[in-house]
Amino acid sequence: xxxxxxxxxxxxxxxxxxxxxxxxxxxxxxxxxxxxxxxxxxxxxxxxxxxxxxxxxxxxxxxxxxxxxxxxxxxxxxxxxxxxxxxxxxxxxxxxxxxxxxxxxxxxxxxxxxxxxxxxxxxxxxxxxxxxxxxxxxxxxxxxxxxxxxxxxxxxxxxxxxxxxxxxxxxxxxxxxxxxxxxxxxxxxxxxxxxxxxx
Numbered sequence: 001x002x003x004x005x006x007x008x009x010x011x012x013x014x015x016x017x018x019x020x021x022x023x024x025x026x027x028x029x030x031x032x033x034x035x036x037x038x039x040x041x042x043x044x045x046x047x048x049x050x051x052x053x054x055x056x057x058x059x060x061x062x063x064x065x066x067x068x069x070x071x072x073x074x075x076x077x078x079x080x081x082x083x084x085x086x087x088x089x090x091x092x093x094x095x096x097x098x099x100x101x102x103x104x105x106x107x108x109x110x111x112x113x114x115x116x117x118x119x120x121x122x123x124x125x126x127x128x129x130x131x132x133x134x135x136x137x138x139x140x141x142x143x144x145x146x147x148x149x150x151x152x153x154x155x156x157x158x159x160x161x162x163x164x165x166x167x168x169x170x171x172x173x174x175x176x177x178x179x180x181x182x183x184x185x186x187x188x189x190x191x192x193x194x195x196x197x198x199x
Contacts (some may be wrong), residue, residue, distance in 0.1 A: 002114040005048035006093045009110070010086035011039045012079055012140060013054040013061065013100035014071050021189070024057050026100035028192060035186065038103035040064055046110035047096060051089055053082040078161050079140050080152065087149040096143040102185040103195065105141060112175055113143035122173040123148050129180040137174055138183050139163040144170075 013026030013036050026036030036052065044050055052068045054061045061068040069089050071081040079097075086095050094117075096110050106112070109127065117125040127141035140163075148170060155166045177183070186192035 002094060002118055003048075004046060004110065004114075007047045007110060007114070007143070008049040008051060008086070008090045008092045008095050008146075009043040009047035010082065010090075010095055010097045011036055011043065011050070011052045011100050012082040012097055013052055014082050014085075015078075024054075024060075025186065026052075026054065027057060027060055028101075028186065030103055030186075030192070030196060034060075034064075035103055036061065036100040037064055039098055039100050039105075040066065042103065042105060042107065043096075043098055043110075046107070048092060049090075051086060052100075053085045073156060079163055080156060080161055080166060083144075083163075084149075084152050084156055087144075087146055087152060090146045093146055094143060095146050097140055099140045099185055101187065101192075102141075102183055104182050104184060106177060106179070106182050109141060109177075110143065112177070113141075116173045116175045117143055117145075120173040121171065123170040124167055124172045126167070126172065126174050127183065128174040128176050129183055130176060130178070131180050135174065135176060136180070137164075139167065141183065142167075 017025045027034045050066045073081040113125040124144040127138040
């Protein structure tokens with residue numbers, strides 16, 4: 001079994017928040033606490049170390065008490081830029097990523113991903129949910145071996161930014177989770193309202 005102390009958790013809070021009107025999603029209030037703090041509190045017991053990837057309001061994120069690193073790629077290059085930043089800063093054999101705007105993700109997320117990664121001898125394990133009978137991959141909820149850094153550097157240096165194109169070059173396992181609502185995220189003000197009603 002992979003020990004949780006061998007896993008660094010990364011909260012992805014580096015997006016533009018364009019569908020949220022350009023606000024910093026991770027700092028939006030959810031039951032009196034910033035969304036990113038919910039993710040931090042939920043992920044902390046599941047991993048050994050934790051980092052936040054953010055590109056603005058760094059002081060606000062730093063006040064959450066963990067290291068904060070901006071993208072090393074310029075111009076808000078998307079989740080892969082966050083993955084790259086996390087892998088470059090990660091000092092453990094594994095890195096797990098969660099977005100800052102999904103406060104309800106499973107408390108056994110990392111353990112389930114780690115189990116699948118190990119039993120399938122995969123390089124990356126991604127959460128997936130069953131929606132209308134179709135398995136929907138949740139690519140920003142993923143556990144990867146930290147030695148995939150070299151492949152990601154090559155991929156992003158060639159100008160590519162799509163997660164699925166990169167993961168297709170690796171040994172990847174999808175891990176089904178039963179409750180799609182656990183992965184609900186707040187991309188828009190309405191989605192944030194819906195989340196708050198859900199609890």
